[in-house]
Amino acid sequence: MLFLALxxxxxxxxxxxxxxNPNDWLTYDRDNTGRRFSPLAQITRxxxxxMKAEWVFQITRLPTRSEATPLVRDGIMYFTxxxxxxxxxxxxxxRVLWNYLHKPAVSTESGDPSQxxxxxxxxxxxxxxxxxxxxxxxxDCRLLGIDARNGSLVWQSNVREGLPCxxxxxxxxxxxxxxxxxxxxxxxxxxxxxxDAYEVETGKLSWRWFTIPAPGEPHxxxxxxxxxxKVGGAATWTSGTHDPDLNLVYWPTGNPGPKDFDGSDRKxxxxxxxxxxxxxxxxxxxxxxxxxxxxDVWDWDSNETPVLIDALWQGTPRxxxxxxxxxxxxxxxxxxxxxxLRATPFAKATWAKEFTSEGRAIPRATAIPNAKGARVCPDxxxxxxxxxxxxxxxxxxxxxxxxxxxxxxxPTGPTxxxxxxxxxxxxxxxxxxxxxVRWEYAFEGVQEVNHxxxxxxxxxxxxxxxxxxQFLAADAGTGKVxxxxxxxxxxxxxxxxxxxxxxxxxxxxxKAAVFTFALP
Amino acid sequence: MRFLLALLPAILWGQxxxxxxxxxxxxxxxxxxCAGCHGxxxxxxxxxxxFHSRMVVGxxxxxxxxxxxxxxxxxxxxxxxxxxxxxxxxVAYVYSHTRxxxxxxxPGDVAAGEHVFEQAGCRGCHMVxxxxxxxxxxxxxxxxxxxxxxxxxxxVNPSAEIAEGYSAVRITLRTGQSMGGTLRNHDNFSYxxxxxxxxxxxxxxxxxxxxxxxxxxxxxxxxxxxxxxLQNLVAFLHRQRAPxxxxxxxxxxx
Numbered sequence: 181m182l183f184l185a186l187x188x189x190x191x192x193x194x195x196x197x198x199x200x201n202p203n204d205w206l207t208y209d210r211d212n213t214g215r216r217f218s219p220l221a222q223i224t225r226x227x228x229x230x231m232k233a234e235w236v237f238q239i240t241r242l243p244t245r246s247e248a249t250p251l252v253r254d255g256i257m258y259f260t261x262x263x264x265x266x267x268x269x270x271x272x273x274x275r276v277l278w279n280y281l282h283k284p285a286v287s288t289e290s291g292d293p294s295q296x297x298x299x300x301x302x303x304x305x306x307x308x309x310x311x312x313x314x315x316x317x318x319x320d321c322r323l324l325g326i327d328a329r330n331g332s333l334v335w336q337s338n339v340r341e342g343l344p345c346x347x348x349x350x351x352x353x354x355x356x357x358x359x360x361x362x363x364x365x366x367x368x369x370x371x372x373x374x375x376d377a378y379e380v381e382t383g384k385l386s387w388r389w390f391t392i393p394a395p396g397e398p399h400x401x402x403x404x405x406x407x408x409x410k411v412g413g414a415a416t417w418t419s420g421t422h423d424p425d426l427n428l429v430y431w432p433t434g435n436p437g438p439k440d441f442d443g444s445d446r447k448x449x450x451x452x453x454x455x456x457x458x459x460x461x462x463x464x465x466x467x468x469x470x471x472x473x474x475x476d477v478w479d480w481d482s483n484e485t486p487v488l489i490d491a492l493w494q495g496t497p498r499x500x501x502x503x504x505x506x507x508x509x510x511x512x513x514x515x516x517x518x519x520x521l522r523a524t525p526f527a528k529a530t531w532a533k534e535f536t537s538e539g540r541a542i543p544r545a546t547a548i549p550n551a552k553g554a555r556v557c558p559d560x561x562x563x564x565x566x567x568x569x570x571x572x573x574x575x576x577x578x579x580x581x582x583x584x585x586x587x588x589x590x591p592t593g594p595t596x597x598x599x600x601x602x603x604x605x606x607x608x609x610x611x612x613x614x615x616x617v618r619w620e621y622a623f624e625g626v627q628e629v630n631h632x633x634x635x636x637x638x639x640x641x642x643x644x645x646x647x648x649x650q651f652l653a654a655d656a657g658t659g660k661v662x663x664x665x666x667x668x669x670x671x672x673x674x675x676x677x678x679x680x681x682x683x684x685x686x687x688x689x690x691k692a693a694v695f696t697f698a699l700p
Numbered sequence: 701m702r703f704l705l706a707l708l709p710a711i712l713w714g715q716x717x718x719x720x721x722x723x724x725x726x727x728x729x730x731x732x733x734c735a736g737c738h739g740x741x742x743x744x745x746x747x748x749x750x751f752h753s754r755m756v757v758g759x760x761x762x763x764x765x766x767x768x769x770x771x772x773x774x775x776x777x778x779x780x781x782x783x784x785x786x787x788x789x790x791v792a793y794v795y796s797h798t799r800x801x802x803x804x805x806x807p808g809d810v811a812a813g814e815h816v817f818e819q820a821g822c823r824g825c826h827m828v829x830x831x832x833x834x835x836x837x838x839x840x841x842x843x844x845x846x847x848x849x850x851x852x853x854x855x856v857n858p859s860a861e862i863a864e865g866y867s868a869v870r871i872t873l874r875t876g877q878s879m880g881g882t883l884r885n886h887d888n889f890s891y892x893x894x895x896x897x898x899x900x901x902x903x904x905x906x907x908x909x910x911x912x913x914x915x916x917x918x919x920x921x922x923x924x925x926x927x928x929x930l931q932n933l934v935a936f937l938h939r940q941r942a943p944x945x946x947x948x949x950x951x952x953x954x
Binding site for chain 1 (some may be wrong): 754758760827830831834838840884885886887889890892894898899900902904943945946947
C-alpha cells in the first residue's frame with residue numbers, strides 16, 4: 181500500500197529538464213535531486229548476475245584517493261584524478277580523448293619527485309558540465325573551466341584569493357549560468373566557510389555566501405562577541421542540490437571551530453555550521469536554514485547530501501529534503517520552509533536526549549567532551565559521512581553506508597571506544613515513511629572507515645561497495661546480493677550508470693582506476 | 701640559504717636550454733650516465749622514452765632535477781650523486797630535445813602577428829589562452845614545444861609533419877555515412893575521431909566499411925601572407941609559452 185502510494189508520486193518529482201536524458205549522468209549525484217536514482221532499467225534484478233567487466237582505465241599518477249563520480253554525457257565520460265587532473269574517455273571503450281594536468285600555482289615540496297608540487301588536499305569528487313565546458317576544483321583552490329572537447333584550459337579562478345588554501349575537493353554544481361563551489365579546511369581553525377558562484381562563461385565571481393554571519397548580520401548572536409566567527413569553520417566541501425520550481429539551492433555545511441571538540445570559546449549554536457541552508461541561486465540570499473547539530477563538539481560535519489524527495493508525507497504530497505547525517509540521524513525537513521518533520525537514528529546514536537517539536541536536538545550532558553572522556557556514539561567518523569547515499573522512489577528506501585561505532589571524546593580530541601562496541605559497518609536501507617531500517621548488509625573484514633557511496637536504478641537495483649573494494653549489486657527491495665566484483669583496491673567513491681547506443685553501463689572509481697560493467 | 705641557491709637555476713630555467721655551453725656539457729653527461737638506459741636519442745631502452753615522460757615534457761624543471769638527485773625508490777632510476785650544476789646541465793640537455801622551443805624570442809611585431817592570427821582564421825581551428833577552435837592543437841605552449849623554424853614550416857607547409865594525435869582520417873560507415881576529422885585515438889577495436897564540427901564520432905571497427913588515413917594535414921597551407929606578416933605571426937606564436945598541461949593521449953598511461 182505504502183509502496184504504491186510512493187510510486188504514484190514518482191512522476192511528480194521535481195527534476196530539472198536539463199537532466200531529462202535518462203542515458204546521461206550530469207552531476208555528482210546524477211541530477212539536481214541528489215537521489216542518485218537512474219531511470220535506466222536494462223540491467224535488472226533478473227539479469228545483473230551476468231554483468232561483466234567491460235573496460236578498466238588505470239590512472240598512472242596515483243592520487244591520494246579516488247573519490248570522484250564520473251560524469252557521462254553523449255557517450256563521453258569525464259572525471260578528475262585528485263585535485264589536479266582531468267580526463268575525457270570514450271565511455272564505450274575507455275579510450276582517452278584528452279587529459280589535462282593542472283599545475284598548482286603554489287609549490288610545496290611534496291617529497292615525491294614523481295608528483296607535482298601541490299598545496300591543500302589532493303582528493304577530488306569530480307566535475308560539473310555545461311555546454312562545451314567542464315569544471316573542476318583543484319588542490320590549490322582553483323576552479324577551472326576546461327573545454328570539454330579538447331581539454332584546454334579556458335579560465336581559472338582562485339576560490340581563496342588572498343586567503344589560506346586548504347584545497348577544494350567538491351564537485352562543482354551548475355545552476356543556469358553559474359557554477360557553484362565550496363571550499364574545505366573547516367578543521368584547520370583558519371577558515372570562515374563560504375559558498376561561491378562563478379559565471380560559467382568567464383569564471384568571474386558572481387556571489388559569495390559566508391556560512392558564518394559577521395557581527396550585525398542575522399544569527400551573529402549564535403557566536404560569542406569575539407573574533408572567533410572569523411575562523412569558525414562551517415566549510416562547504418561537498419555538493420548541493422536544487423529545486424528549480426522553488427528556485428532554491430540547498431547546500432550542507434560542516435562543523436564549527438576553531439577547536440572541533442572544545443566549544444568553550446564559541447558558546448552558542450554557531451550558525452550556520454552543521455546546517456542545510458536554502459539559498460537563491462541568482463544572489464546567494466539565504467531563505468531558510470535548518471541546523472542538525474547545534475554547537476557541535478564531535479566533528480560531525482553535516483556535509484552529507486541534502487536529498488530532494490517528493491513523496492506522500494503522512495498522506496499529503498510534500499516536497500521533502502532528507503539527509504542521513506554524520507550524527508547518526510536521518511532527518512526529514514520540508515524543503516519549502518525548512519520546517520523539521522522528523523529525525524530517526526539509522527546508526528547507533530546516543531548523544532541526543534530528545535528532539536523538540538521544532539527539531540532542535542538536545543544533547544545529553546554526559547555526551548559533552550570532558551577531561552575524563554565522554555563515551556558517545558557515533559564515533560568521530562560518524563554514523564555515515566560524506567559518501568553519497570541514494571534514494572529509490574520505487575521502493576521508498578534511502579540507501580547509505582553506515583557505521584555503528586562509539587567514541588571517547590576529550591576536549592583535545594577523540595578516540596574510538598573499542599570497549600563499548602567494536603566498530604561494525606553496514607549498508608542500510610531506511611524506509612522514508614517510517615525511518616526504520618528495512619534491511620541491512622553487514623560488511624565483514626576490516627572496519628576502517630568505509631567511504632563508498634550508493635546508486636540505485638529503475639532496474640530494481642542498488643549498488644554499493646565495501647571498504648576493501650568489493651563492488652556489489654543488490655535487490656533494492658530486499659537487499660539480496662545478486663552480483664559482486666572484487667576491484668582489488670579501496671573504493672572511496674560513489675557508483676554511477678549511463679547508457680550509450682542502447683547499452684547500459686555501471687561505473688565506479690576504485691583506488692587508481694575506473695571500472696565499468698555491462699551485460700554481455 | 702642552500703635551498704635558495706638550489707632554486708636559483710630553476711628560476712632561471714628559461715635560459716638553461718639556450719646556453720650552448722651547459723647543453724654541450726649536459727650532452728656528455730647524458731651519454732655517460734643516462735644513455736645506457738634511456739637511449740642515446742632519449743627515445744628509451746631499458747628506461748622509458750623521455751619524449752613520453754610528462755615530467756620531462758611538461759612538468760616544472762625542479763621536479764626533473766629532484767628526480768635526478770633523489771631517484772625513484774625501488775626502480776632502476778637511482779639517485780645520481782653528481783654536483784647540482786651538472787644535474788642542471790643534464791636537464792638543460794634533455795630539454796633542448798624535449799622542449800626545443802624557447803631560445804631567444806623571434807624578432808617581429810607581436811601585436812601585428814596576433815592580428816594576422818585572427819585575420820587569417822587561425823583561431824577558428826586553434827586555441828590560444830582558452831579561446832578558439834578545437835580541430836587543431838592548442839597553441840598556448842607552442843613557444844616551448846617548437847623552435848621558430850618549425851613553427852614557420854607548420855604554417856606554410858602543414859603536411860610536412862603532422863602533430864601527434866591530429867592526423868586526418870575519413871571514415872565510411874557500413875550505413876554509407878561518411879565523416880572526416882582528426883584521429884584523436886584508436887586501437888584495434890575502436891576509433892575516436894574529432895569531427896570538424898567539434899563533436900566526437902566514437903566508432904567501432906566493425907561499424908566502418910572504409911578507413912582512410914590521409915597523409916595530408918587538415919590545416920590548409922597558409923598562402924598570401926607577406927614575408928613580414930609571416931615573420932610577425934611566427935613572433936607571436938613563439939611567445940606562447942603557457943606551461944604544458946596537455947599531452948598526446950598516448951603519453952604515460954599506456
